[in-house]
Amino acid sequence: MSNRKIKFGDLIINDEAKELINKALDSNFVSGGYLVKELEKEWGRLFGYKYNVAVSNGTDADIAACMALYDFGAKRGDEIIAPALAFAAAGNSVLAAGFKPVFVDIKRETLNIDPEKIEEKINSRTVAIMAVHTMGKPCEMDVIQKLAKKYNLKIIEDCCEAHGAKYKDKFIGQFGSVSTFSYYVAHIISGGDGGMCSTNDPKIYDVLTSLKSHGRKPGSLYFDHMRHGLNFRINILPAAITLEGIKSFWEVFNKRKKNLNYLLEKTKKLRDFAFFNSEEPYETTSPHAFSITLKNPKYNYKKLYEFLQDNSIECKRNFGSMPTQHKAFEFLGHKLGEFPEAEYVGDNGLHFGIHQYLSKEDLDYVSGVLYEYFQR
Numbered sequence: 001m002s003n004r005k006i007k008f009g010d011l012i013i014n015d016e017a018k019e020l021i022n023k024a025l026d027s028n029f030v031s032g033g034y035l036v037k038e039l040e041k042e043w044g045r046l047f048g049y050k051y052n053v054a055v056s057n058g059t060d061a062d063i064a065a066c067m068a069l070y071d072f073g074a075k076r077g078d079e080i081i082a083p084a085l086a087f088a089a090a091g092n093s094v095l096a097a098g099f100k101p102v103f104v105d106i107k108r109e110t111l112n113i114d115p116e117k118i119e120e121k122i123n124s125r126t127v128a129i130m131a132v133h134t135m136g137k138p139c140e141m142d143v144i145q146k147l148a149k150k151y152n153l154k155i156i157e158d159c160c161e162a163h164g165a166k167y168k169d170k171f172i173g174q175f176g177s178v179s180t181f182s183y184y185v186a187h188i189i190s191g192g193d194g195g196m197c198s199t200n201d202p203k204i205y206d207v208l209t210s211l212k213s214h215g216r217k218p219g220s221l222y223f224d225h226m227r228h229g230l231n232f233r234i235n236i237l238p239a240a241i242t243l244e245g246i247k248s249f250w251e252v253f254n255k256r257k258k259n260l261n262y263l264l265e266k267t268k269k270l271r272d273f274a275f276f277n278s279e280e281p282y283e284t285t286s287p288h289a290f291s292i293t294l295k296n297p298k299y300n301y302k303k304l305y306e307f308l309q310d311n312s313i314e315c316k317r318n319f320g321s322m323p324t325q326h327k328a329f330e331f332l333g334h335k336l337g338e339f340p341e342a343e344y345v346g347d348n349g350l351h352f353g354i355h356q357y358l359s360k361e362d363l364d365y366v367s368g369v370l371y372e373y374f375q376r
């Protein structure tokens, strides 16, 4: 057996980031301060988002985005449409913000919400659609935007796994009212932790700024709470590391994309066995991870998972169906079978890292392990 270890992601803190941290420490600002402002400005500049509010992590970004809806007429208990399968933060944040998640099945080929199944779930209590661009693949935003317009709904784009992805020549995060990002280690730009809410709407920006600080009146030094908020503050450690990462964003993105495309090419002959990441001509996917969803359960997900782990390839399940495959959501009353595509992917899909520190030899090794599994 090889002594290689294919980790899911990695974070190497370079000298520039260390210098930024030291500078910030010298200024005696540990929470907030100029470094956070700088991060918001540079983040906005990277993708053209006008207003940016840095928060403590991607989950908080999702919660804040949902809570902002109260300023636009939403009431507690109203409904937000969300994909049945995604990282659990998507469902948890809707609940934490006081809304009911209404789950819609996904497409097994794309891992994203099935746009054809959204409209039947819209009713008078629906206030928003949460579009999660899972595994770096943009959702079908044309259809989602049309529905949002028809029913006067807000769109929240969860871009936590899709930094830098494009849909029809526009960066994702530009199609809804507010978009959310995570800087957790596995993600393309990482501060160890951290997150961001981005918007082009000045009113939403004001609301987010207030929500981040227990709903205080923006700019007020006094305890004058205008709305129900929480503490979503980020501290300087992740802010400094992320800020440094913005500078090398495209270099990292391109290296990861090269890795992804190389492994996709190498594993071409395995496509009878599984769906891998796909990319349409009208989109640019973000190289978040390498995804495998078996085309037939007979190829045995459990064995594949164990085989990869035994060969030191760190992998994770393709999330599972939130409403029907996780005990956490049982209280919502859904029954197994309601979300067949999400459940299929939850039982037959996994993903592993494609990060910038992997070499060609690492990728050749991964490809070899995959051929060994499928062709034995």
Ligand SMILES: Cc1ncc(COP(=O)(O)O)c(C=O)c1O
Residues within 6 Å of the ligand: 057, 058, 059, 060, 062, 086, 087, 089, 090, 132, 134, 158, 160, 161, 182, 183, 184, 193, 194, 195
């Ligand atoms: C789609 C999605 N949304 C939200 C989050 C939550 O981000 P964080 O871990 O920074 O809270 C993640 C995290 O990995 C994610 O993949």
